[in-house]
Amino acid sequence: MFFRSKPRPATAADPDAPTEDTGVLDTLRRSLDAARLPAQAAAAAGRELARLEKTDPSVAEYAVGIHYLECILKLPWNACTRDTLDLTRARDVLDARHHGLAPVKERILEFLAARALRGAARPRLLVVDDEEIARTNMAHVLGREGYEVRVAGDGLEALDVLTGGFEADVVVTDLKMERLDGMELLRRLRRVAPDAAVVMVTGFATVGTAVEALRAGAAHYLGKPVNLDELKRTVRAVLEARTASSPGRGPVLCFSGPPGVGKTSVGQAVAESLGREFVRVSLAGLRDEAELRGHRRTYVGAMPGRILKELTRVGVANPVFMLDEIDKIGSDFRGDAASALLEILDPEQNARFSDNFLEIPFDLSRIMFLATANDVSRLPGPLLDRLENLAFPGYTDREKCGIAKDFLLPRHLRENGLSQASVSFTDQALSRIIDDYTRESGLRGLSREIGTACRRLAKLTFENAGQAPARIDAPDIPTLLGPRRFTREAAEAGDRVGVVTGLVVGEHGGEIVFVETARMPGTGQLLLTGSLGEVLRESAQAALSHIRSQAAALGVEPGFFEKTDLHIHFPAGAVTKDGPSAGVTIFCALLSLLTGRPARCDAAATGEMTLAGRLLPVAGIREKCLAAKRAGITTVVLPRANGEVVAALPDDVLEGLDVVLAADAAEAARVVLRGEKEKEEASGGRGE
Incomplete structure (x- = not known):
C-alpha cells in the first residue's frame, strides 16, 4: 500500500524559505x-x-x-498644516458662531495676530567673511531663500552690526580673519547675542578645529570652498532646530466660565480660522497619568498616551489641541495626571516630550494647546502658572433672547420639521422660558427647553393635520413646558431690621442672597448656619470683631456681646456657600440688628472686609450686577477698588442700577441702612 506524502511546510530547517513573518x-x-x-x-x-x-x-x-x-x-513626525490666518475671516468666523462675548473675541484675535506675526517674521542672518567674493556669494544665495541678510568683513565689524540693533538668528562666519577671528567672535557672541546660532566656515578644516568650534558653542561646521547647496541645507536645519527649542510660543489659553457659554466651540473657531485640524480630549475624571504619558511596553495591552494617539488620528503634528474640563482631573495612587500636564504644556520641555510607550522624544511645541475649565481655582498652582486665563462671562437675559431668536429657535424648528414661516415665538415667550425654566449662565438648558417646546409643537401639528399654533406667546409656554421650574430670588417687599441683601456668584451665574441675623439672651456666642465654608465663617468673625472694636463710633452699646448671643443664617441650607465677598453684607446685617435701623430692600452689597473695616475688591462684578437687576435691586454697593471694572462694563449691564463705590464698611452701611443720613443731619444742625 502506498501513501502520497503532503508537502512539508517551511521550518527552521529551511532557512531560505520565505515566511509570512x-x-x-x-x-x-x-x-x-x-x-x-x-x-x-x-x-x-x-x-x-x-x-x-x-x-x-x-x-x-x-x-x-x-x-x-x-x-x-x-506618528506625524514631519506632517504639518500651514497657517492661513486672515484676521477679517477669523472675526467673521467668531461672530458667526457666537453672539456677544466681545472681550473674549478681541483677546483671541490678539492672540492669533501675535502668533501670525511671529510666524511670518523673516529669519535674520549675518554673513561674516574677509573674502569679498565668498561673502557676496553666500549672502546672495541665502537672500534668495527669503532670509534678511547683512554682511560684515571681519569679527569687529560683525560686533558693530549686532550691537547696532540687528538681532541675528544665525551668524555664518569664517574662522580665519584679521583683527578678530571666528573663534574669538564666537566667544564674544555669547555676551552680545546669546540667542544667535553660529555656523563656522573655514578652509583650514581639521578635526581639532571642528571639535574646538563645536565645544565653544557653534551649531555647525562647514569647510571651504563652501558648497552653497549644503550651506542652504545647514542654515535651514539650524533655523528649524532653533525654532523647535525656542520657548517663546505664547501662552496656553485657558477658557474658563460656567457650562454652556461656548468655550469648546470657540476653540473650534480658532482652528477653523487658522486652517488647522481640531482635537478635543476630555480630561474629566482622568486619574491615571498613563492615560496621557502612555503605558510602558512591559504591561499587557500597552499603548501610547492619548496625546500621541490623537496626533496619529489627525495625521498632523500641529493641530489645535483642546484639553477640555482640565479642572476636573483627579489624582490617586496611580499618579497625578495634572502633574503630567506640566511637561506637556511647558514650552521649555514639550519640544522633547517622551511617551512611556515609545520612549522617543516627540516635538509637541508645534501644537496650539487650549484648555477649558469651569473653575480655575481647582487647578494646582504650577499648572495654573502655565495657563493664561480667559474668563467667559455668563450671557445677559437680553443676549440669551437674541441668541435664542437668531440661532437656537431656527435650528430646533428645522430639526423638528417645522418652519419659521409657520411657527414664531414672541420675545415675551422666550423671556419666560429663560426666567421660569432655566437657571444658568450658558445656553444648554435654554436650548433643551426650546427643543422640548418644538417637539410638542411638532406633535400638535401632526395630530391636527398640519395645523399648529402659529404664534407662541408667554401664556402658551406652560402648556408646552409644564409648570415653572425655577423662581428667582426677588428683593424683599419692604425694609427689615437685620436682613440685608448680598450678591454672590455660583455655578449658574450671579444670584442674590439674604443674610439674616437674630439676637437673643446668652453668653456671647456667635452661631453660623446655612452650610457655610471656612472662609465665610472667618468673614463673619471679622465683621463682628470690627463692630465690637468700633462700637461707640458705630452707635452700638459697647457691652452688647457680654449677655447676648448672635445668630447669622444664610437661607438655602442644602447649598454649600463659601467665599470672602459676603463680609460687608454680614457687617451691614449685624449693624442693622444692633442699632435697630432697617436695611433697604432695594439695595444690595458685596465686598471682602478686613478687620479694620476696609473693603477689598471681589470678582464676578458683571454677574452680580445682572443678578441685582433680575431681582429688582436698584442700588448696588461695591468696593471702591472695583471702580475700573465697573467703568468697563457695558451700558446694558448697568442700565437701571445706581452703583455706589465704598472705601470701607461704614461708608457701605450709610447707603444700605436707613436712618444714617437723618441722624447725621440732626447732629450737624446741633453743632451749628
Missing part, C-alpha cells in the same frame, strides 16, 4: 527607510527591528514589537 519585517523595514524619521526615532526603530529578526514570532513580545514599529510609522 519575514515578509512583515521586510515591509516594515522598507516603510521605515522611506519615512524620513528623526535620528533618535530611526535608531530606536532599527534596534527594535533587529531584535524582532531574532525573536520567535509565536511569543507575545513579537506582537508588541510589531505594534511598536507601527506606532512609530503612523
Whole structure:
C-alpha cells in the first residue's frame, strides 16, 4: 500500500524559505527607510527591528514589537498644516458662531495676530567673511531663500552690526580673519547675542578645529570652498532646530466660565480660522497619568498616551489641541495626571516630550494647546502658572433672547420639521422660558427647553393635520413646558431690621442672597448656619470683631456681646456657600440688628472686609450686577477698588442700577441702612 506524502511546510530547517513573518519585517523595514524619521526615532526603530529578526514570532513580545514599529510609522513626525490666518475671516468666523462675548473675541484675535506675526517674521542672518567674493556669494544665495541678510568683513565689524540693533538668528562666519577671528567672535557672541546660532566656515578644516568650534558653542561646521547647496541645507536645519527649542510660543489659553457659554466651540473657531485640524480630549475624571504619558511596553495591552494617539488620528503634528474640563482631573495612587500636564504644556520641555510607550522624544511645541475649565481655582498652582486665563462671562437675559431668536429657535424648528414661516415665538415667550425654566449662565438648558417646546409643537401639528399654533406667546409656554421650574430670588417687599441683601456668584451665574441675623439672651456666642465654608465663617468673625472694636463710633452699646448671643443664617441650607465677598453684607446685617435701623430692600452689597473695616475688591462684578437687576435691586454697593471694572462694563449691564463705590464698611452701611443720613443731619444742625 502506498501513501502520497503532503508537502512539508517551511521550518527552521529551511532557512531560505520565505515566511509570512519575514515578509512583515521586510515591509516594515522598507516603510521605515522611506519615512524620513528623526535620528533618535530611526535608531530606536532599527534596534527594535533587529531584535524582532531574532525573536520567535509565536511569543507575545513579537506582537508588541510589531505594534511598536507601527506606532512609530503612523506618528506625524514631519506632517504639518500651514497657517492661513486672515484676521477679517477669523472675526467673521467668531461672530458667526457666537453672539456677544466681545472681550473674549478681541483677546483671541490678539492672540492669533501675535502668533501670525511671529510666524511670518523673516529669519535674520549675518554673513561674516574677509573674502569679498565668498561673502557676496553666500549672502546672495541665502537672500534668495527669503532670509534678511547683512554682511560684515571681519569679527569687529560683525560686533558693530549686532550691537547696532540687528538681532541675528544665525551668524555664518569664517574662522580665519584679521583683527578678530571666528573663534574669538564666537566667544564674544555669547555676551552680545546669546540667542544667535553660529555656523563656522573655514578652509583650514581639521578635526581639532571642528571639535574646538563645536565645544565653544557653534551649531555647525562647514569647510571651504563652501558648497552653497549644503550651506542652504545647514542654515535651514539650524533655523528649524532653533525654532523647535525656542520657548517663546505664547501662552496656553485657558477658557474658563460656567457650562454652556461656548468655550469648546470657540476653540473650534480658532482652528477653523487658522486652517488647522481640531482635537478635543476630555480630561474629566482622568486619574491615571498613563492615560496621557502612555503605558510602558512591559504591561499587557500597552499603548501610547492619548496625546500621541490623537496626533496619529489627525495625521498632523500641529493641530489645535483642546484639553477640555482640565479642572476636573483627579489624582490617586496611580499618579497625578495634572502633574503630567506640566511637561506637556511647558514650552521649555514639550519640544522633547517622551511617551512611556515609545520612549522617543516627540516635538509637541508645534501644537496650539487650549484648555477649558469651569473653575480655575481647582487647578494646582504650577499648572495654573502655565495657563493664561480667559474668563467667559455668563450671557445677559437680553443676549440669551437674541441668541435664542437668531440661532437656537431656527435650528430646533428645522430639526423638528417645522418652519419659521409657520411657527414664531414672541420675545415675551422666550423671556419666560429663560426666567421660569432655566437657571444658568450658558445656553444648554435654554436650548433643551426650546427643543422640548418644538417637539410638542411638532406633535400638535401632526395630530391636527398640519395645523399648529402659529404664534407662541408667554401664556402658551406652560402648556408646552409644564409648570415653572425655577423662581428667582426677588428683593424683599419692604425694609427689615437685620436682613440685608448680598450678591454672590455660583455655578449658574450671579444670584442674590439674604443674610439674616437674630439676637437673643446668652453668653456671647456667635452661631453660623446655612452650610457655610471656612472662609465665610472667618468673614463673619471679622465683621463682628470690627463692630465690637468700633462700637461707640458705630452707635452700638459697647457691652452688647457680654449677655447676648448672635445668630447669622444664610437661607438655602442644602447649598454649600463659601467665599470672602459676603463680609460687608454680614457687617451691614449685624449693624442693622444692633442699632435697630432697617436695611433697604432695594439695595444690595458685596465686598471682602478686613478687620479694620476696609473693603477689598471681589470678582464676578458683571454677574452680580445682572443678578441685582433680575431681582429688582436698584442700588448696588461695591468696593471702591472695583471702580475700573465697573467703568468697563457695558451700558446694558448697568442700565437701571445706581452703583455706589465704598472705601470701607461704614461708608457701605450709610447707603444700605436707613436712618444714617437723618441722624447725621440732626447732629450737624446741633453743632451749628
